[in-house]
Amino acid sequence: MRRTALGALGVATLALTACGGGGDGDDAALDYWLWDANQLPAYQQCVSDFTADTGIDVEVTQMGWDDYWSSVTNGFVADTAPDVFTNHLSRYPEFVANGQLLALDDLAATAAVDTSIYNEGLADLWIAEDGQRYGLPKDWDTIALFYNEQLLDDAGYTAGDLADLTWNPDDGGTYEEAIAHLSVDANGIRGDEDGFDKNNVAVYGLGLNGAGSGQGQTEWSYLTGTTGWAHTDENPWGTHYNYDDPDFQASMDWFAALADKGFMPKLETTVGASMADTFAAGKSVLNANGSWMIGQYTGYDDVEVGIAPTPTGPSGERASMFNGLADSVYAGTDHPEEAAQLVAYLGSADCQDVVAEAAVVFPAITASAEKAAAAYDAQGVDVSPFTTHVEEGSTFLFPITAHASQIDGIMAPAMDAVVSGKAPASSLTGANDQVNALFE
Template sequence: MRKIMSYIGAISATVMLAACGNGAQNTSNKTESESSGTKSEITYAIWDSGQEKGLRKIADKFEEKNKDIKVKIQVVNWDAYWTMLEAGATGGTLPDTFWMHSNEIYRYGSNNMLLGLDDYLAKSKDAKLENFPEGLNKIYNVGGKQYAVPKDYDTIGLWYNKKMFDEAGVAYPDESWDWNKLYEVAKKLTKEDGSQYGFLAPLHNQEGFYNFIYQNDGTVITPDKKSGYDNPKTIQALEYYMRFVKEKLSPEITDDKKRAEVLQNGQVAMALFGSWNLSSFNDNEYIKNNFDIAVLPKGNTGKRVTIFNGLGNAISANTKHKEASWKWVEFLSSKEGQDMQASLGVAISAYKGAATTWVDSNKNFHIKSFIDMVDDAQIRPYSNSTSKWEEKSYELLKPAYLGQKTVEEACNDVAKMMNEELSSEK
């Protein structure tokens, strides 16, 4: 994890979130119910229903060890999740514990919506930041305070339909593949009647064009907080990526929900999807019976880069169950909790050394491909205002994606918008 371990995610600006609360770290601040020994029920909010079953088993094990605590898992889809959290932050009704993302950590951490965990971590025997990659720890550290403990990490793989490859007499993807090979095979596997596309190139960053940008030595955001979209290498990568749509080797997909649909409906031969999809894809009979996973193709630079990210477990600063909430996050962060997450195939556990356990959890797919790319991983681009410029980037790139504008023009539009947003961080 050379890049991951050395990555420094500096976070230093102010983004206002209308809310109340404090980031107190008083580990002796017990509620009346916790002091009196009555049962505490805490909520744990997540956005991925595919992980719910495995997390429920982890929660059951936790409850066996902590008879006085009940964990209620709350699943809310991605878009509604952040709406729910923002409303909860404004009204002081956040879930007790919940997933945190690199896009949102700054505004929740800097506005005291999250419980500071440093004192808890210092006293814990089971949850230690040293057990996790430094790059992940830094993502969830705001202003020198730790506001979440890494839960997992993820990379992006090339999912391919074995049946379609076999019918076309084409060898499966392997480590020798590059951009030229990907394009060549996508053409072979595309049917002229539009019933089958060789490759899925959606308007999506993490499971799409971000990987190609960094494979081409391009960038999304520079170390000095400038947009990288006007970088010629970034533009070149996006031109290559959007070529699949332009030449009808990929369907036009601008709706995030439709990406998995075309995969499971047998409409595409290859697609980029993250490791976190394993549980839900394994439960889909069509994908389970027809697909496998390979490492990503190398760029023309000879680099095979995958976007890397990781979630964190956070606690509301206003929870009435601080001790119970910490015990739950502590268990999730312990070797036992992380090993359970890996062995159940929930996600690639962030705990050092747990990756092998995760690989052994599923023999249906070659999931080791996700681990094989870790040394060449690039942290998902983010800044203090990611949620602002990321969504706007999609809208500005869309005309180029649909062939209504040149890629260069759209990239310059994105760069201008991003630089305006980024300048407000300084």
């Protein structure tokens, strides 16, 4: 799931108050929450502009990923949730089922939005099984490989070499060959050389963000997506998960073996750590991560960072999970129409162009995303490894189903056991049975 290393910094709040204004918005004061600290300045500007235009006061609150979702869900119970908040595809089906979101089709400002301005397919992801819309898209993301240019050069590899990597779950292909060669132990011996000490590694070829729970968005889905495997029988709104698939389990056995070989950190060493910060410290050469992390990786002063495409898999193509956030309205808001006005503004070019200029994510509006790519280019950052997935159609959707929190409760410990080497991937068959029982 999308989160940011900076998001762990706690809570930041900004109250924006307009002078004057007119209409029904004069008496309204809205709360807006988001979790990404990297995007906070751009959305502060958007909200300030919105307040100036409408006279509707808005207080913006940013908090880290875990605190964010516990605060949102607790707020639903206590009726203290924000009027408008950044929502995630994995969360909103459960919120809809519990009656905690307002349908945007029933609110004047959001019902009138032309959704054709958004990247193809994004708006449709926020239409629930009841046929109602519960979010307006704000951005999209894909996966690519960040790499340390100096460490890559020291290993005798080039950017072109990374662009040509292939992968398979049997022997890892040239992707594993590269990961092995990029790994270096404390004595300077590389992972593909005799005498490599896997228990005393100085630099890992591949960084580890975690076990990935049942999604594996940044950890392994860019690999499993090239085998023909899919999380569910259909997406969105599938009712059967496929963690018992032999191809998937073979992929997970391969992934877990990287840590056993000393080519990737052991799972227990990643708890409470930032993969990006570890990368910046020169402790790993490659990091598979999302486009929302571009600013984080390219913002470090002491490391030159490049971005490479994900490897080509057995399908002959690359693959990336495709995710997109949206803004939603809390069902208990005292100001539904004003909240809808804010959602519509955040989903408009007026706001998304501001986000584009900040070069922190790819906005949902197609024209704004193109402006973001240009803003990155002006900074000397080639983001084509991320955008190519969309241009070539090599994306698949983040799994959108009911019972997301219960599935995570089952799959998170199951995947932890596999990636930590405590259980073989075949153990996921039992977890898969538990997940599918939720739909019976």
